Amino acid sequence: MAEQKKVRFVIERQDGPNDKPYTQEFDVDYRPGLNVVAALMEIQKNPVTVDGKTVAPVVWECNCLEKVCGACMMVINGKARQACCSLVDKLDQPIHLAPARTFPVIRDLLIDRSVMFESLKRIHGWVAVDGSWDSKDAPGQNPYTAQTAYEISHCMTCGCCLEACPNVGPQSDFIGPAPTVQAYLFNLHPLGKYDAPIRLNALMEKGGITSCGNSQNCVEVCPKNIKLTTYLAQLNRDVNKQALRNIFDH
Amino acid sequence: MAKKPAKIIIVGGGLAGLMATLKICEDGSSVDLFSYCPVKRSHSLCAQGGMNACMDTKGEHDSIYEHFDDTVYGGDFLADQGAVKGMVEMAPKLVKMFDRMGVPFTRTSEGTLDLRNFGGQKNKRTVFAGSTTGQQLLYALDEQVRRWETKGTVKKYEFWEFIKIIKNKQGICRGIVAQNMNSNEIKAFAADVVILATGGPGQVYGRCTASTICNGSAVSSAYQQGAEIGNPEFLQIHPTAIPGSDKNRLMSEACRGEGGRVWVYRKNPQTGEKERWYFLEDMYPAYGNLVPRDVASRAIYKVVVHMGLGMKNPNRVYLDLSHIPADYLERKLGGILEMYDDFVGEDPRKVPMEIFPSIHYSMGGIWVDTKHHTNIPGLMAAGECDYQYHGANRLGANSLLSATYSGVVAGPESLRLARSGELGDALTPEEMEAARKECAEEFDRIRAMNGTENAHRLHHELGDIMYKYVSVERDNNGLAECLKELKGILRRWDSIGVTDHGTWANQEAMFVRQLRNMIIYAMAITKAALLRDESRGAHAKIVLENGERKLDENGDLVFMPRDDARFMKTTIVSFNKETEEPEVTYREFDHSLIKPRLRNYAVAKKE
Numbered sequence: 001m002a003e004q005k006k007v008r009f010v011i012e013r014q015d016g017p018n019d020k021p022y023t024q025e026f027d028v029d030y031r032p033g034l035n036v037v038a039a040l041m042e043i044q045k046n047p048v049t050v051d052g053k054t055v056a057p058v059v060w061e062c063n064c065l066e067k068v069c070g071a072c073m074m075v076i077n078g079k080a081r082q083a084c085c086s087l088v089d090k091l092d093q094p095i096h097l098a099p100a101r102t103f104p105v106i107r108d109l110l111i112d113r114s115v116m117f118e119s120l121k122r123i124h125g126w127v128a129v130d131g132s133w134d135s136k137d138a139p140g141q142n143p144y145t146a147q148t149a150y151e152i153s154h155c156m157t158c159g160c161c162l163e164a165c166p167n168v169g170p171q172s173d174f175i176g177p178a179p180t181v182q183a184y185l186f187n188l189h190p191l192g193k194y195d196a197p198i199r200l201n202a203l204m205e206k207g208g209i210t211s212c213g214n215s216q217n218c219v220e221v222c223p224k225n226i227k228l229t230t231y232l233a234q235l236n237r238d239v240n241k242q243a244l245r246n247i248f249d250h
Numbered sequence: 251m252a253k254k255p256a257k258i259i260i261v262g263g264g265l266a267g268l269m270a271t272l273k274i275c276e277d278g279s280s281v282d283l284f285s286y287c288p289v290k291r292s293h294s295l296c297a298q299g300g301m302n303a304c305m306d307t308k309g310e311h312d313s314i315y316e317h318f319d320d321t322v323y324g325g326d327f328l329a330d331q332g333a334v335k336g337m338v339e340m341a342p343k344l345v346k347m348f349d350r351m352g353v354p355f356t357r358t359s360e361g362t363l364d365l366r367n368f369g370g371q372k373n374k375r376t377v378f379a380g381s382t383t384g385q386q387l388l389y390a391l392d393e394q395v396r397r398w399e400t401k402g403t404v405k406k407y408e409f410w411e412f413i414k415i416i417k418n419k420q421g422i423c424r425g426i427v428a429q430n431m432n433s434n435e436i437k438a439f440a441a442d443v444v445i446l447a448t449g450g451p452g453q454v455y456g457r458c459t460a461s462t463i464c465n466g467s468a469v470s471s472a473y474q475q476g477a478e479i480g481n482p483e484f485l486q487i488h489p490t491a492i493p494g495s496d497k498n499r500l501m502s503e504a505c506r507g508e509g510g511r512v513w514v515y516r517k518n519p520q521t522g523e524k525e526r527w528y529f530l531e532d533m534y535p536a537y538g539n540l541v542p543r544d545v546a547s548r549a550i551y552k553v554v555v556h557m558g559l560g561m562k563n564p565n566r567v568y569l570d571l572s573h574i575p576a577d578y579l580e581r582k583l584g585g586i587l588e589m590y591d592d593f594v595g596e597d598p599r600k601v602p603m604e605i606f607p608s609i610h611y612s613m614g615g616i617w618v619d620t621k622h623h624t625n626i627p628g629l630m631a632a633g634e635c636d637y638q639y640h641g642a643n644r645l646g647a648n649s650l651l652s653a654t655y656s657g658v659v660a661g662p663e664s665l666r667l668a669r670s671g672e673l674g675d676a677l678t679p680e681e682m683e684a685a686r687k688e689c690a691e692e693f694d695r696i697r698a699m700n701g702t703e704n705a706h707r708l709h710h711e712l713g714d715i716m717y718k719y720v721s722v723e724r725d726n727n728g729l730a731e732c733l734k735e736l737k738g739i740l741r742r743w744d745s746i747g748v749t750d751h752g753t754w755a756n757q758e759a760m761f762v763r764q765l766r767n768m769i770i771y772a773m774a775i776t777k778a779a780l781l782r783d784e785s786r787g788a789h790a791k792i793v794l795e796n797g798e799r800k801l802d803e804n805g806d807l808v809f810m811p812r813d814d815a816r817f818m819k820t821t822i823v824s825f826n827k828e829t830e831e832p833e834v835t836y837r838e839f840d841h842s843l844i845k846p847r848l849r850n851y852a853v854a855k856k857e
Contacts, residue, residue, distance in 0.1 A: 016754050031495065033593070038496035044758070045706045047749050056750035057706075059757050061287070063461040065497045066589055068385055069291040084496075085592045106432050107755040114408075117288060121400050126393035127352040132272045132658075138349035140361035147581075150354035150379060153386055154585070157290055189352045 005030035008050070008094035009039060011058055013108045021105075025050045025094070026058075036083035036097065037062050037072055060109035067223060070156030073163070074109045075100055080163035082223050100163040113159050119179035120157075124199045127192040139190040152185040152231065154224040161218035161228060173207030177218035177228045180209055184231045187238070200235075200242035209239050255279045256668035258661075259426055259441040261412045261468060263289025265384075265650060266633025267447030268391035269657025270664070275398040277665050282439060283395070284407045284428055286463045290392045293449050293461040294653060297384025298586055299504035300366060300376035301650035303341035307358075308365050312373040314338050319844060321648060323855060324370040324542050325613070325641025326787035327818060327846040328481065330839045333620045333638050337655045344654050345377050351390040355379050356582065366582070367507040369646045370542035372855070376647045381502055381586040387650055411760060412468045415444060415475055415629055416685040420674035423628035425682060427689045431760060434753045436690045438682035442668035443628055445660050446472060450612040450634040454768045454775070456713020458609035459491050459500040469616055469635050470767035473774065478625045479823040480617035480637030480837075482771070483779035484788050486644055487722050488610035489546035490569050490603075492594060498608035499593060501569060501586060503646040505603075506539040508582050510571045512546070513602075514553055514560040529553050537851045544643045544788040545851055547607040551722045554606075556807065561604065568602035607722060611649060613640040613788065614778075617822060617837075622660040628673055630664055632656035637820070642787020696759045697752070701745035705762045708746065712739055712769060720776055723807065725792040725799055729780035736776060740769045740830075770830070774823045777832040782821060784813035814846055 006027040014021045027050055028039045040058055047057040062072040065084040072083040075098040077091055088095065103111040155178050162168045162176035183199040186192040203209045209232065218228045256279040260267045263285040271281045285292065306312040317338040322329055349355060349363065356364045356378055365374040379386035398404045409431040416425040416438060425440040451466025452458035473479050490505065490512070491498040506512070516527040531538040533549055541549070550567055554560035560567045571579055571587075576599045579587060590598045616624050616631040618638055624631050632653075639652040667673070719732035743766050750758040785791050793800040793808045800808040819836035826833050847856070 015752075033494065035496065035593070038494070041496055041706070045704055045710070054749055056752070057758050059755050063287055063291050063463050064293065064296050065462065066296060066499050067592060068295050068382065068585075069287075069461065071287060071291050087593075087595070089595075110432075110755060113288075117290070117396070120393075121396060126397045127350065128397070129347075129350050129394070131276050132269070132347055132394070133276075134343040134346070135350075137346055141357060143357040143359060143361055146354050146357045146361075149352075150356070150386075153354045153379075153389060154382065156385075157288070186352065191350060192352055 007034065007039065007088050009043070010094050010096045011108070012098040013058065014099070014105050016107060017104060024055060030088065032089070034088040036076060036086040036088070036095070037065055039088065040083070058109065059107045068156060070158030073100060073158040073160055074098065075163065080160040080221055082158060085223070100159060102163045102168055103159060113157070116157050116159060116162065116176070116179060119175040120182060122175065123179055123183040123202050124195055125179070125182050125186060127186060127189050128195055129191065141190060145188055149185055149188050152181060152226055155182065155226060156224065158223065160221045160223055164217040164221040166215050166217065167211055167213045172211050174211030175207050177212070177232060180212070180235065181226065181228055181231045184235050197242060200239050201246070203235065203239050204243060209236055253278065254669060256442045256665050257282070258664050258668065259284065259439060259444045260447060261426065261444070262292070262447035262449060262633065262635070264292035264294035264447060264449055264633055265388055265391060265653035266657040266660070267445070268388070268395050269654050270445055270447065270632055270661035271395050271404060272391065272398070273658060273661025274665060275403045277662070279665055280403045280405070282405050282407060282441060284410045284412055284426070286409070286411060286431070288408050289395070289406065290389065292388060293464050294388040294650070295385040296459070296461060296500065297650050298381045298500060298502035299368060299507065300378030300383045300647045301345065301387065302368065302371070302375050302645065302647040303345045303377060303651065304338065304375060305342055305345060305363060305365060305377065307362055308374045310373045312375055316373060317341065317375060320371045321645055322641070322844050323849060324645040325643050326812065326849050327641065327814070327841060328484070328786060328820070329639055329641030330620060331843040332840040335843060336620070336659070337639055337652060340655055340658065341651050344651070344658070348387055348390055351394060353379055353386045353390045366504060367540060369503050369506065369540045369546070370537070371645065376507065378504065380581070381504055381583045384650055387654070412448065412471070413689045414471050414685070415626070416677055416682060417626070418675050418677055418681065421627070422674045423626050424673065424677045427685050429689070429693070429760070432755050434693070434756055436686055436693060438686040440677045440682060442673060443630060443664040445630040445632055445664055446616065446635055447631070447633045447657065448635045451768070451771055452609055452612070454712065454772050455609040455716045456710055457494070457496070457498050459488055459498050460610070465764050465768055466771045467764040467767040470771040472616060472624070472629065474770060474825050476626055476825070477629060478617040479614065479774050481614035481778070481821050482612070482775045482823055483782055483821060484613035484642050485609055485720070485775065486543055486611040486613060486788050487547040487607045488543055489550055489607050490605040491608035491610070492590065492603070493564060493606050493608065494593065499589060500610065501590065501603060501605055502583070503543070504583060505569060505571055505586070508579070509574050510569055511539055512550070512567055512569055514567050516559050527559070534851045536854045541851045542643055542645060543610070544790070547722050548790060550607055552806070564606070566604040566606050569605045570602040571598055572600055572602060609717070611644055613637070613642065613644050614821070617820070621663045622656060623663070623667070628667070630660050632660040642789060693759060693763070696762050697748065697756065699746050699748050699762065701747040703742050703746045705746050705748070705758065705765050708739060708742060709765055709768070712772060715739070716772055716775070720779055723790055723792055724779055725794055726780060727794060727797065729776055732776045733773065733780065736769060736773050743769060770825070774832040778821045778823055778834055781834050782817055783810060784817045785809045786812050786817065818846065
């Protein structure tokens with residue numbers, strides 16, 4: 001019988017938020033179509049390192065395994081991406097896994113991304129409807145505008161773009177590309193645009209769009225292929241217009 | 251006079267939980283919202299194809315009655331008709347609500363909402379946002395709830411796992427025990443009313459189209475505390491999934507709604523030449539590729555497993571979109587075609603996809619009345635975790651509808667109950683501490699387990715057993731054997747050993763606790779399937795003759811017929827605490843509006 005092909009994983013682990021990181025290596029049986037989450041599941045079934053040491057299984061976050069929920073973002077061979085759709089066949093081996101350290105590490109590959117959800121509050125990330133009850137019909141929409149909205153609305157708050165952005169981190173207050181671009185989404189909606197000045201003013205404040213250094217890293221890593229830099233540029237223009245409006249309205 | 255604000259606990263932040271949350275906030279009351287994950291990552295976002303509502307914007311004279319009849323007929327006359335009627339009547343209003351909230355629905359050239367075809371329905375009735383409708387609907391509610399969060403009426407407990415309910419002296423549910431999944435702190439929480447909106451139990455089958463968080467553990471826990479389960483034997487097997495070792499990924503029914511065709515190679519019976527056999531179109535001329543899911547899955551089994559056609563090892567059939575113009579596909583189905591490419595590495599715009607049926611959705615769940623009360627006062631349930639609306643088979647694109655609608659019903663109803671004066675005493679600090687302590691001690695026991703079984707391998711075995719015996723085709727030999735094997739799995743649970751004994755983000759210990767609940771729920775599914783001696787919707791039972799599966803003169807399996815006299819009743823499963831086994835009874839339900847008739851998708855539906 002042919003020998004079972006193995007895939008080597010080098011995993012950066014950390015027991016708690018204040019503990020020192022360390023690495024452990026695991027071998028996982030190769031099979032066609034194997035992805036990184038499936039491999040981590042195999043490690044759960046047999047949490048033994050290549051040195052033969054039985055250890056606690058690796059901790060990480062995942063839900064949908066279809067690249068829709070955004071949970072399993074981690075750094076794979078140096079690049080922030082979703083683990084579920086990272087096929088072993090397309091990765092150099094050994095495969096290095098590390099937590100996305102732009103965010104606080106909770107344990108192993110599990111990180112705390114609550115800051116992104118907080119930023120969505122700051123940019124007023126909703127259409128301020130009167131209520132969920134039956135009232136009037138929604139206005140019709142230009143189908144092309146709706147298509148742009150659909151593209152941006154795929155953002156799953158995974159944090160790849162924040163991890164890749166050189167301006168997100170302790171040196172800056174930048175809330176990052178994903179939450180910023182969400183402001184553009186709500187400004188496109190026929191009812192949502194009523195609150196556009198609120199969103200644009202929020203983006204003028206510290207950590208807003210002026211913190212974007214236009215490095216273009218975000219658009220490279222977005223797993224949903226959202227044209228982040230295009231919308232950041234549009235927003236920048238809209239914010240400037242709003243700033244002028246603020247001057248003349250006073 | 252202003253109404254007294256109530257405090258409601260909602261467990262689960264998918265469409266149902268978020269919709270109920272909104273309704274409660276709009277009333278001026280407050281919600282403690284518990285979820286395994288940030289609610290924006292809930293499983294509702296995996297729904298792809300759309301949401302049914304009679305919008306009638308395609309000149310087809312669609313009617314709410316037709317939606318009602320399609321749903322009841324599609325559910326093989328096991329759905330509570332009063333409940334379904336309420337849902338389909340509300341559906342167009344819910345679409346308008348989502349539209350106002352900013353859901354980027356796919357639009358026509360005129361800018362109105364586009365509609366597509368879906369299974370078991372002749373009219374275009376499904377609104378959609380490309381092929382990621384669930385994601386878009388969930389985000390809209392997530393945004394609205396975030397808005398209420400900024401006003402302080404919603405407190406989110408994300409990364410908290412529900413462990414069990416707490417009842418007061420009168421036996422009324424007035425709180426829960428939950429655990430912080432990071433710090434592993436276990437805490438008791440009190441409220442006026444508790445709503446479970448915890449989704450489906452797909453993980454009982456291991457590999458399925460559900461997210462890893464859809465383990466049914468919360469439902470099983472409530473069941474073990476006295477909540478009745480309705481119709482658990484009715485599990486939807488989706489005909490078109492991409493099988494995978496970590497999960498079976500859904501390939502939406504919208505593929506067929508947009509013109510996709512299912513086929514295998516065969517030798518033409520007359521000419522003997524190799525040809526593509528579009529077997530659904532052949533077997534069901536009236537509905538073709540758009541037969542309901544239970545019908546399509548059985549047909550695929552017949553063709554692949556029994557006739558030996560299709561691809562073998564592993565079993566697959568083709569789902570073909572390659573005849574449809576690429577730009578049309580991109581606009582209507584973009585997201586999922588990309589998914590196929592991502593995970594399989596082939597472009598479905600050019601080559602047929604290879605698919606096979608997979609466990610997908612549970613029609614059954616916690617029994618609730620039409621207002622979403624369980625049999626435990628103070629405990630309500632909404633969304634996939636309840637048993638309402640779908641009967642023996644759910645129509646595609648009715649789940650986003652039922653999840654949203656059940657939240658619309660459950661939210662305001664929880665407030666009525668909270669103000670009714672029927673809730674007995676609030677929980678005392680002693681009662682809360684006793685419940686907390688019990689869960690903390692259980693967690694400590696699990697952390698210390700040092701047996702030889704690995705919980706994840708045991709889970710894999712559980713899934714294998716359930717797929718083997720309680721799947722598309724069932725028989726009483728297999729179901730009896732399954733129950734026996736499940737008892738073995740439950741015994742082996744006691745011999746689990748964990749390698750993580752810590753108290754910080756101990757995912758392994760939490761999984762061990764969930765696994766026990768999954769095994770116990772699997773027994774409820776299996777026992778209910780064993781005792782239902784008929785075929786109805788997703789529950790297809792083969793006749794046994796001399797202990798063997800009976801075949802007819804053509805060599806086809808003989809299925810038991812539908813038996814309305816004995817089984818047009820809701821299965822009710824209760825947990826017997828002494829024996830730890832499920833007990834099955836049957837309950838009448840409302841089928842007063844549409845008279846039962848035979849379901850046959852080979853011909854056009856007659857009313």
